[in-house]
Amino acid sequence: MENLYNTSSVVVLNRFNHSSENVYPAFLFASLSYMIILFCNLLLMLTIVLNKSLHQPMYLILLNLPINDLIGSSAFFIQIINDLLTNRKTMQYSACVAQAFFIHIYAAGTVLILTAMAYDRYIAICWPLKYNTVMTYANIMRIITVVWMSCIVMISVLFFLLLRLPRCRSELTHPYCDNPSLLTLVCADTTINNIYGLLLVAISQVIGNGMILYTYLQILVACFTSKRSDTKAKALQTCATHLTVFLLLECMGLFTIISYRIQNISLHLRRFMGVSTLIFPPTLNPIIYGLKTKEIREKVVHFFRYKVFPS
Template identity: 85%
Template sequence: MNDLYNTSSVLVLNRFNLSSENALPAFLFATLSYMIILFCNLILILTIVLNKSLHQPMYLILLNLPINDLIGSTAFFPQVIKDILTNSRTMQYSACVAQAFFIHIYASGTVFILTAMAYDRYIAICCPLKYNTVMTYAHVMRIITAVWVSSLVTIGVLFFLLLRLPRCLSELTHPYCDNPSLLTLVCADTTINNIYGLFLVALSQVIANGMILYTYLQILVACFRSKRSDTKAKALQTCATHLTVFLLLECLGLFTIISYRIKNVSSHLRRFMGVSTLIFPPALNPIIYGLKTKEIREKALYFFRNKIFPS
């Protein structure tokens, strides 16, 4: 039976199949997308880190979002750009596992971070007098630690269950490595993996969706009860931007997860939705949270005028 197992450390890639005419536009699109994501997210990180006035609970939690976006983008884009540029047809199995691990960290991290941000806004808008008492520096650090530890532990278990299984196939057709695509290479019973994967998705969705639904309902109630129109408008704008990002990620991510379990779904549509999860949220997040937030926008403009392009 061991003769059937594939112990090769090299995987065969069959995922882009770009013609010579399409290779250059694909390379330019991938490179430009990655540069925009890097630039925007690094600016957001530097703006928050270098301005002590932004070292507040809301911005300290927000800081984790661009860091997480850079993890996902850097796990995806350099490998894709390399494959397109060199027309490579092989990839080390260890590199594929590493890419899949960090992409899953990005996906779970985004859900947990957006949930933490919703909790922060709930305390700020619904319990403003208690905000400074509740959202202390120590409490914020505990929230941030819980976000990253939760992601690392849950995804770590997912890949522990994957790596214990033998492989008998070596061809990848998905645009990037992830747990479902790696499971297709396995020649053993994957029932435990599938059950844990579904349990993980269900648990994270129940916790995230439940908390976000509850907090934003409470925020909306508080907004409509408020007599100050400026406070109401600002709170509603904050809710709208947060919900836009969350719903975008949810729609793209859940479709990708569900599509693996539906045989009739077009492979091209699955690839597009999967890649979109790694392109649009990391590109939109710094714009939505940076340009839409007055304090960050002002500090970023000051940083450019006085540090990058001093007169």
Template identity: 75%
Template sequence: MSNVSNTSSVLYLHGFNLSSENAFPAFLLATLSYMIILFCNLTLILTIVLNKNLHQPMHLILVNLPVSDLIGSSALFPQLINIILTKTKTIQYSTCVAQAFFIHIYAAGTVFILTAMAYDRYMAISQPLRYNSVMTNAHIMKIITAVWSTCIILIGVLFILLLRLRRCRSELTHSYCDNPSLLALVCDDTTINNIYGLFISAATQVMANGMVLYTYLHILIACFRSKHSDTKAKALQTCATHLLVFLLMECFGLFTIISYRLQNISPHLRRFLGVSTLIFPPTINPIIYGLKTKEIREKIIHFFRNKLRPL
């Protein structure tokens, strides 16, 4: 099969090999996880969108984070739940490519959005006098447009390079589709794909980590120079929250990338790391920002109090 082009539209997935006793608990866990992700992220989006006093630069950038989380989790969970429920191990090639595309959009989008949020915090804390004149609605829209346009272009080129290659295998080594798994199915030379994939991964990490490191160094300097203890504490708390989310995403992404480069790593561990990247950040992000951001927390509590109040 290694030298024969495979034109079959059906691919075979490696599931989690669940027993009949474990299938139903796994189905409930996956469904519950997806419902929690949907509820938390949609609550955060609606809270920001429906409250005009939250239409500030920080919140307008923040609202893109749950959007990205919903893209990633919705690309994974429906297919994952279907695999557990029906015990099927096949997927259409077109569906697989679409799933992989949106998963990579989620990963790139999250990193770029967190970087944009770091820039916003830098302007607010290090250059407060210029903040309102620089971070206008028009400037925010340019940042958001640049984030999503860059993601679509970078990931779009990645998959255009993939789709030009002939497939000679149809068995995926993962429980869901992504670019490395699809690239392992082709029988043509993948040098260009590997170089481009490493280039965008390295460029994204250097830019994101460089921006976050630069902005937070200046933020820390500005905080320690501040004579107002309340302002300093609030700034450090806000930045610590953002930095926690950023490091969480970076760690999961880094472990997943490394797992593909190590041949001796357990396939079960590789699948767990891959799925964790699409479960934990989308679950934790809205909870962290919803609870830690005072304005958002107050609006959410006020909304549910009004809804639960007896008539």
């Protein structure tokens, strides 16, 4: 039986009940998934950074999305791949907290970055004459700074509230470390932590999702009232694609959050949905938001055609 207060610096991992035969397939799947995520996101980042013609407000904001995706996927995959390779069943508590911190930065950053991107498109389509005045380089830098500082401050407070509490348990069953799973190790009153966590979720959902849905709705209205059929079709396709990916991410994220508060939900389903939020968005985002954009796609095709595979 564990002591009332556990001061051990190690947590016990009970994430996956896989047999020895499944270790190598799981390792290959995790490694391949991470390599695909790295390739797609680094390709998008380098395309924007190395082409001066893409140093425009929309692409400068978009640049933050692959950076954020790499933060979340790296925090998850590096630890998982290492655990599968070494068959290790323990993890340093400090490493677990670090993984949880960066995964929460990724979650908050995704919502805020997509909100900033939606705002940029809203100004560009609904107020095109004011776009160059509103979306100046200085304002873009302010928006990006606010996004990252908001993430860091909100998540730092969340983990400050967590780390002040004593632990009396050491076993983790979630696929990765996050604030709710770390709270299960605590043997003190977590009311303040729960209230602050729910407040963060409520703020991100109301403000972030509200702004995204409102801006895309206004964009759709502007497109349908436009006399240019090509503009209408292009914007409609873009909005529909972006909204689909965003709603998919939101559904998976909300399910993961709610599942901690419902006892009857299958542990395997909770694990699957939790892992999905760290695999699918970082894989789809650079394709949907980057490579489907005509200007970026042309730069990527040109690079591979004339630099990588010259005829």
